Amino acid sequence: MxxxxxxxxxxxxxxxxxxxxxxxxxxxxxxxxxxxxxxxxxxxxxxxxxxxxxxxxxxxxxxxxxxxxxxxxxxxxxxxxxxxxxxxxxxxxxxxxxxxxxxxxxxxxxxxxxxxxxxxxxxxxxxxGGNDLTVNGVIALLAMAASCMAGLLIRERREHAAALRAQEVAEAVTAERLRIARELHDMVAHSIGIITIQAGVGSRVIQTQPAEAGEALRAIEATSRQTLSSLRRTLVALRQAGGGAIGSERSPLAPSPGLADVEQLAAVTADAGVRVDVRRSGEQRPLPADIDLAAYRIVQEALTNVVRHAGTGHCRVAIDFGDEELSVEVVDDGCGATGNGSAHGFGIVGMRERAGLLNGHLSAGPRPEGGFRVAARLPLPEPAPVAVEAP
Structure with a gap:
């Protein structure tokens, strides 16, 4: 007791x-x-x-x-x-x-x-007895009714608060699931697209051009290792966020990718047969981590779609650092598409979600002159004023 x-x-x-x-x-x-x-x-x-x-x-x-x-x-x-x-x-x-x-x-x-x-x-x-019975009975009834009404109001407030907490938890779980789904899709889809292209090239030239087949196999190996490493870091981060890593296995988490890694992404895409022309404009400066990661993932997913669906050997990536917003554009001159691609996968849907979470806008669709265009505009926070001491 x-x-x-x-x-x-x-x-x-x-x-x-x-x-x-x-x-x-x-x-x-x-x-x-x-x-x-x-x-x-x-x-x-x-x-x-x-x-x-x-x-x-x-x-x-x-x-x-x-x-x-x-x-x-x-x-x-x-x-x-x-x-x-x-x-x-x-x-x-x-x-x-x-x-x-x-x-x-x-x-x-x-x-x-x-x-x-x-x-x-x-x-x-x-x-x-008499009038006293009526008065005392009414008073007792009113007192009990008042206490019951107060109890009901307290019950409704508690139930409403519990429902709000449950809704907040459900929304948080859904948002986290969508975030993980976007990260895994953007991380794996690009690598699998590169591996698919290289595997196709290797299978076609393995008899006639063994050196080219070897290059394709080495590219597949490098891309696979990089993807496995990224997946491992993601899983370790999820385990640690859920209460610590299981057992004694802990590994340092690499920083999230950003626009500074676009050239490396372009090099990997070039190995898959699509040359990427990266153009930067505006005053380049450090960006908030969430905007930097979202812009990188949008470029990565757009390049993945070019490799897998465009059927072209060239595309252009334009990054503009504006005063109030960051503009990212990926344009190719391939075969284009019949729609926005939402019915065939989650790539464009994920890009729109990333832009929407940052109060930005994303447009994706075929160009009138041919090819496909993905353009995103992400608002940038106002720079903090720097105090200048007078001489």
Whole structure:
């Protein structure tokens, strides 16, 4: 038995002892005073109310009824006046009933309310008469209705808060799943596209040009190793984010790629047979990590689509560092496409999601003069002002 549980039961026993003292040891006190004592004594049931609210309600109902029925009041007040004042002790029951309605199941709350009202009505009816019966009954009904309404409001607020928390958790899980899906798609799709092209080249020339086949196999090996390393870093990051790496396996995480790695990406794409012309304009400066990564992934996915679908040997990448936004454009002169590609994969969908998360815009579609164009505009944050000290 824990200390909290022991304290709760000790409070319940102390409450019953206080009720006994009010009924048996203070018979000369006015009824209103005894009712006030009963209201104060119900504070001893605080621990019991939190652990066993229905039992606490039964104890409060028993104690209040004992105060009303078992004491006779002062010699200076009539018996009817004494009972009128002691009816106030039922306010303690209404306090506990409100907590029961707020925390317990609906069926239990309904049963508790019905039993409480029935007991109070019987006791008030037995010790009141005439107009007093009507007034006391209405007051008891209003007090119980007020406590039940307060309990219902508290219950609705708790349920609403729980629903909001559950919705936030679900949205966070969905956003994280989409982020992981985009990262894995952008990471793997490009490498698999390069491997597919190199494997096709190697299979065609393995008999006639062994040297070219060897170059293709070496490119496949290098791309595969790089992809496996990236996947391993991603999985380690996910394990550490979920509570630490399993076992003792820990590896340093490489920095996320950015626009500074576009030339290396172009070199890998050139090995797959597509020459990439990279052009930069504007004032090149460090970018926020999320914008830098998103721009790199957009270029990577666009080049992957060129390698896999364009059927051309050349494309152009233009990166413009504007004052208010970063513009990225990938244009090829291949066979183009019949649509935006969303029905055939998740590449363009992922690019649009990346741009949208940064309040940017992405357009992708065939060009009138032929080929395909992917253009993204990502807003840049305002640069922080630098204080210049006057000479």
């Amino acid at each position: 824990t200390r909290t549980k022991a304290a709760a039961w000790a409070g319940g026993v102390a409450y019953l002892l206080m009720v006994g003292l009010l009924v048996g040891g203070a018979t000369g006190a006015p009824g209103t005073v005894q009712a006030a004592g009963s209201l104060l004594a119900v504070s001893l049931l605080a621990g019991m109310v939190r652990r066993k609210p229905l039992l606490a309600l039964a104890m409060a109902l028993f104690g209040s009824t004992a105060v009303v029925v078992g004491s006779r009041g002062s010699v200076y007040e009539s018996l009817a006046t004494a009972y009128q004042g002691r009816f106030l002790s039922y306010l303690a029951v209404e306090l506990v009933l409100g907590f029961v309605v707020a925390t317990c199941a609906r069926r239990a709350s309904i049963v508790a309310s019905a039993v409480s009202f029935t007991v109070q009505l019987l006791v008030i009816g037995g010790f009141s």
